[in-house]
Amino acid sequence: MIIVISIVIGYVIYLVVVNFQQILELWRINRKCAQNLSMVNGPPALPLVGSAHLFKWNPYAFTFQMEGWAQKYLFGRAKYGEIAAPNNEVDGIMLLWIGPVPIVFLGTSECIRPVLESNTNISKPSQYDKMSEWIGTGLLTSTHEKWFHRRKMLTPTFHFTIIQDYFPVFVRNAEVLADAVELHVDGDYFDAFPYFKRCTLDIICETAMGIQVNAQLGHNNEYVHAVKRISEIVWNHMKFPWLWLKPIWYLTGLGFEFDRNVRMTNNFVRKVIQERKELLNEDGNEASEKKRKAFLDLLLTIQKEEGTLSDEDIREEVDTFMFEGHDTTSSGIGFTILWLGFYPECQKKLQKELDEVFGFETNQPPSMDDIKKCSYLEKCIKESLRMFPSVPLIARRLSEDVTINHPSGQKIVLPAGLAACVSPIAAARDPRAWPDPDTYNPDNFDIDAIAGRDPYAYIPFSAGPRNCIGQKFALLEQKTILSTFFRKYEVESLQTEENLRPVPELILRPYNGMKIKIKRREAADYVVL
Template identity: 80%
Template structure:
């Protein structure tokens, strides 16, 4: 992974990680996110501030390269014999990986130079809403702490972390609402009250804040099937944990430890019916009485996901626009869903749904 994204926020450790985290946290401050008033355009615009237009077809080289890098990386993790360089390259995967890494890195470096020139021409006041890359370039200019290669690492990191994870979350939320028509009706009612029936209105930040039931549905979907199925850490120091028997167990420094967000979120001590989709699990009262580590789709602790608030806003924007006009029915059963824990959690047979345009309100107005 580090051969692609270098040692950005995801893969760096110790002082470098601490410095990067401290520096990048303000770029995801709520006041920055609020500047994205035109969410439709913002969701189509990448972290680099350009229109990749991936939604117009499957031929975009950058999008395809990112996808293949993720797939090849997962194969490298699964099959230990690929860790041997001769076998890695004899299979052809090593050469394909290197080719796609070069393509993505060259693309991002080119965009960095173009954005530098554009920002220099625009001036500071001409562009109120800045893309992630613009914010990094501003930090570089003002603080002189980032090189172009540092910026490239962080852009690649956030394109990897924020691309498939968000689409996975959106897809599973649609699927779960297709399994649960009563929840879908509640959502339609909320959206109609905020936007009007089948409205084309572009969502504002205030509109998105009002979509409280939608947020519960998204969070419940992430509880059932978190986008990242496994969180791995290498211990930098000895850690002592208490076993239920009362014995203390010492995990030595250097050990790789893995935590499953799925297992944590299916604990019956935290969720009364853990295998049932229930957005009410995220009512204020329910959250207040629950161990916060029983819900960790964005990890937890100091290395939690820096963009989790933005991710939820992104999902709410897309889903509020979709469910205003459509209703869905899942054509699979929950039992046959079979999620596959790759780098990003995916359904084995894809997502099969029937989409129907809403002709009228599907709830009773009292």
């Protein structure tokens, strides 16, 4: 024990010497926060550890803790036996200390807008550094010149005509998913989430890398497990400041597990890149142009024609979209099914729309025109993303001061260098924008309702210049899968608190799976046209 303590103390001294400039910057930010944010409330904090000593270790208990703090400090409302914060003059802002690092949480559209709409404040905070060890500095984690260049270069790869080329991949894998869950028809409740994860992994592997990994058929599931563990480990690293010290990071075993999983996922993608390059060179330009191009093929074409991307640059972007493109959509699909299982009247309304679009033939492959007609389905997805946004937190490191004109009349100046964390789920539960905000209601996305609402009250795909580049891809994928699923099955969700409460990590996920029961739709269930 004495040896361990000595190692930790020695390492802390080493960090102070090596990171003296960063420590000075942190001291400056802390002083600015003391001056500018003295009226902003937050959980009790201690020197050096901040509020981290209060964090619940159990992820499920942690969700109640965060919700209680949000009610108490963001909105000044009492809940779960808490007493509303005294003199809470500034609604929508909460100051949380994780170790010696201050983070301001923003939960109302008035507070969120100045941060997300800025063309300057686009950097990710230091909490994303561990994430960068996995996916590099691709579109998710890069900043300034590199981000602007990559965004401009990659935007055409998500043009609607290219996304259309991916549609057959969506359709085929949606049918595989529907067949895979059939063994549970008329059975007991089962955890459906692994099925959704494998389906979206198959889709992103084929559309991003041009390979079929067939995770739904039982192959390559080690990638799913690796991504899951990396996400969990990175989230713990963000929450607990003592894990920032490398001796503790590795003594816990998390460091070694993280490195092992990162190595596996990175090498998998590097191998695919090399194989794809060789294949494209063998096919030649003329032959390759006739084939549907995966995202990787488009990047390799840019590399060949412009010479602006190295193999490692391509690996960063592919890894980024592999992570963002299957975890987020599986969450969106799963929670939409879960909510519709809780609200059978909405499910019946959806199935009426599907019957009107497709008729009674459940095996008829959908067309793009069919999917476009499914307007109520889109509302169901959007409402699910309001209730449970796939990305629970959106973070920025402020490059310049941001002034928030709060409805109370006060001007709050967030100092440059501060980490600002936007909460889409808090904004989406603001009763000023959403009547009965805790109730699932797809009619929240009627045209008139949208027109009368601040757009920053609904930001599941972020907003401003750094919004999600793949949101059209994600929405089309989810509509295709869900239309296939609900044409075949009726869903009933298990009515328990655990089944309804997700846990926040890098991506919002179910605490203990998604427990649903399914039965095959019979002809009598169909709408008579």
